[in-house]
Amino acid sequence: MAPPKLLIVEDEIIIARDVAAQLVALGYDPVGHAMSGPQSIDMARALRPDLVLMDIQLAGAMDGITAAQAIRDSFFIPVVFVSAFSADATIARAKLTEPYGYILKPFSERELHTTIEMALYKHQAESKLRDSAAQLSALSQSVLELLEAERRRVALELHDEIGQCLAAIKINLQSHHRFKDRTPEQLNAENLAIVETALQQVRRMALALRPTVLDDLGLAPALHSMAEQAGARSGFSVCFETSDPPQAPGEDATTNRPPPAVESACFRIAQEALTNIARHAQATHVVVALVQTAHHITLEVRDNGRGFDANSTYSRARRGNSLGLIGMTERAALLGGHVTIASQPGHGCTVRLSCPLPPPANHPAPP
Known part of the structure; x- marks a missing residue:
């Protein structure tokens, strides 16, 4: 299996090279090094790494927190902050981006490895949860569409079959005095036949909805x-x-x-x-x-x-x-x-x- 791909965002070249060497030693693949916020977004778009190690203090107008938010919103790539700053205000801003970890410089190789592994695991779990939520949403939509289709089918059958039978009976009852060529007994027999047809249609529809x-x-x-x-x-x-x-002995069907x-x-x-x-x-x-x-x-x-x-x-x-x-x-x-x-x-x-x-x-x- 290919090693996880990591993007390093660090404006100090020497520190970035040292982190890259540590990542290689730990079995990861450092696929790129960005030195600014905008560059990190562009490289995340192009490389699609499995995780971003993001320094908070970067050269330029965009800091690591703003870049991390853009990367998360646009690409759903997990970000672990790497910073020498632990001020409450900085941590409060960083928390708003929902990072997968926060490592204070200087850090040990063990600490780096543990944080990365936990971040990758958490992201994998979140990805499965997102997929499940998307499938559930699609399923709910399909169920609603199927219900509407079934309602349309039942409504059409009621209108075209039961409705026609009832309309025919109504016409016979309202106009019986105009049928000079048929006796009341004949009209009654005709109405009974129509009612029987309607009953058969109701039974058929009921069986289609739930067969006894x-x-x-x-x-x-x-x-x-x-x-x-x-x-x-x-x-x-x-x-x-x-x-x-x-069937076990003594069991019925x-x-x-x-x-x-x-x-x-x-x-x-x-x-x-x-x-x-x-x-x-x-x-x-x-x-x-x-x-x-x-x-x-x-x-x-x-x-x-x-x-x-x-x-x-x-x-x-x-x-x-x-x-x-x-x-x-x-x-x-x-x-x-x-x-x-x-x-x-x-x-x-x-x-x-x-x-x-x-x-x-x-x-x-x-x-």
């Missing part, structure tokens, strides 16, 4: 039922493959069911994959495979359709232009799992979910 078979029978039957219905609607054959989860959150994620990811197949794949055959072990669950949805460029799909998802893929990957990520998509034009597509399971009761976790 998932709660009542479990993941495998729910996936099988959904896949068969999707195939019947879209004209492709379905093969459902599953393996029974491991529900003992080792995955947690509800895992079952829901598997169901929704399979639902999204089957929806995409119906819309885009032009497939004639689909395989849904579910494998559960004591500590892991794997779901695959494979089709023999026309396929697509998976890399471009991932690129669109990273730009926020593929809410379906975003939804699948984020559902898996929230459970510690991941989704992969393998596809090429003309060679079908495989959507694969891999997700860890919590250890069963009285069973040790895997090593």
Whole structure:
């Protein structure tokens, strides 16, 4: 592994050379030496060091504290101050830049090494925290977008399906006296048929929002039922493959069911994959495979359709232009799992979910 790169900011050449020699002896790479505040900013921009050793008192109008603030704000590079001054006012100003260390001259090689190592460690931890915060922010934004998309879908279905049925009933009730060619019994039968259609649509929407078979029978039957219905609607054959989860003697089938959150994620990811197949794949055959072990669950949805460029799909998802893929990957990520998509034009597509399971009761976790 390459040694950490350090930028020295010191207006005394002899001191700078001595510090550089110490850094080399400690296993660091002194990549540059700046003698002023503006020069340190330019070199930080060009060299992108892992850490800056900054003297506070520098020649020119810009001192080390001002330069350190600019470097931190612009490049998120950690700064350790090196100074012979320990006045309260100086330290108070330096603290405002949130430095990663403050070494008083003269210092020992051991002190220099310890301060640098702690600064690098702290910066690495902060970087991970920033990345996690950015991912959480992106996830929150994606969740909001998915919720809005789902609201739009439900609103559209209510308007186009339930709304149309209710409007037809209203027209029949308001205008029954004008229908000279139909008896009241015929109008009543027509209204009952419309109501039955509306009830079926409500049931279908309710099942889409939360399938009762998932709660009542479990993941495998729910996936099988959904896949068969999707195939019947879209004209492709379905093969459902599953393996029974491991069972200890005396346990019933529900003992080792995955947690509800895992079952829901598997169901929704399979639902999204089957929806995409119906819309885009032009497939004639689909395989849904579910494998559960004591500590892991794997779901695959494979089709023999026309396929697509998976890399471009991932690129669109990273730009926020593929809410379906975003939804699948984020559902898996929230459970510690991941989704992969393998596809090429003309060679079908495989959507694969891999997700860890919590250890069963009285069973040790895997090593």
